[in-house]
Amino acid sequence: MYRIYGHETVLNIFKSVISQNKISNAYLLVGEKGLGKRFMAEYFAIMVNCKKETEKPCFKCSSCLKLMDKNHPDVFFIEPEENSIKVDTIRYITNEINIRPYEANKKIFIIDQADKMTVSAQNAFLKTLEEPPLYGLFILIASQQQKLLPTIISRCNIVRFGKESKNTIKNYLICEQNIPEKEAEVLAHIADGNFDQANKLTDNEYLNFRKETIQEIEKILTIRGFEVIEEFEFFDKNKDNIEEVLKIMLYYVRDLLIYKVTKDASFIKNIDFLNKIQQMESQLTINKLNNIINKIEQFNSQINSNVNYQLAVENLLLDMAGGL
Incomplete structure (x- = not known):
């Protein structure tokens, strides 16, 4: 059973288009990673093809059951391969969309991480978006809308996802x-x-990883001079998970900065490390914390480009350890 937590605004949008029978041919679900966009895309697909006349989805008809089991013949799930969606995948979609649905009202394509389509794939997809068959429905999911062509965005109904409440x-x-x-x-x-x-x-494994990462940045922030280069070992060990390392570090440094400025614990994300944050913030200036945040963000933007990983990490470490 699909039990929904939050998402009131998004759900109301879906209910409205279903009840009024005004389903567009393309929707773009936008928001940061982890907000439940994929879950709600699947839920919308179930609603669209539910055979019950009212109170969709019923979770009991053949269409609902097949979609819940991920084996509906008229619903396709598209995901990146090797971190991108290539033009061959779009050609596959183009061929499939021209075949009428076997049993449903709509032939649905849920394209997860649509912002990872290559430029050539996006251009090829645009042709399909321009003149889709009436029975076609595309549900695109993206965390970085700016990576999609404006012409694709303009042909989609945008549904925005925000963070859910703590409760x-x-x-x-x-x-x-x-x-x-x-x-x-x-x-x-x-x-x-x-x-x-x-x-x-x-997940205990993730909790241990998070703790180790926070302890590592605390260590880096207490080192002065070239000795900090020795901390490359930690980054080398976690190279395959570097984006998560940087995210944890970034949030922690932001917590240090926020607490230094406000002295208000309610604004702290890493609340389980509050005591350490209270101890450390006095040793760091606002200027230094701002500089570290900028350097981490800069490094994060570099890692997907063709840079020398060790050199980039060492420069980051020196920037974090030096200055005021």
Whole structure:
């Protein structure tokens, strides 16, 4: 069963287009990674092809059951291969969309991480979007809308996803992950409205990784001079997971900056490290913390380009350790 936590605005949009029978041929679900866009895309697909006349979805008709089992002949799930969606995949979609649905009202293509389409793939997809058959429905999911061509965006109805409330995440953790209420309260605060982050925080392996990463940045911030280069070992060990390392570090430094400026613990994301944050912020200036945040963000934008990884990490470490 698809139980929904939050998403009231998005659900109301879907209910409205279904009840008025005004389903467009393309929707773009936009929001940061981990907010439940894929889940709601699937839910919308179930609603669209549900055979019941009212109160869609019923979760009982043949269409609902097949979609819940991911084996509906008229619903296709498209995902990146090797971190991109290539033009061959779009050609496959183009061929399939020209074949009428076998049993449903709509032939639906859910394109996850649509912002990872190559430029050539986007141009090829644009032709399909311009003149789709009436029975075709595209549901695109993207966390970085700016990576899609403006011409593609203009042909989609945009549905925006925001962070959920702390209470929503707390209820999700209690009901779906069987987390005790007090622990769920803390994890929901750290998750900051993000379902994926909440799920990660229930995994002991991830919790150990997060703790190790925070301890590493605390260590870096206490080192002065070229000795900091020795910390490359940590980044080398975690090279395959570097984006998550940088995200954890970025949030932690932002917590240091926010607490230094406000002295208000309610604004702190890493609330379980509050005592350490309170100890460390006095040792760092606002200027230095701002500089570190900028350098981490700059490094994060470099890692997907063809840069020398070790050199880039060493430059980051020196920037983090030096200056005021």
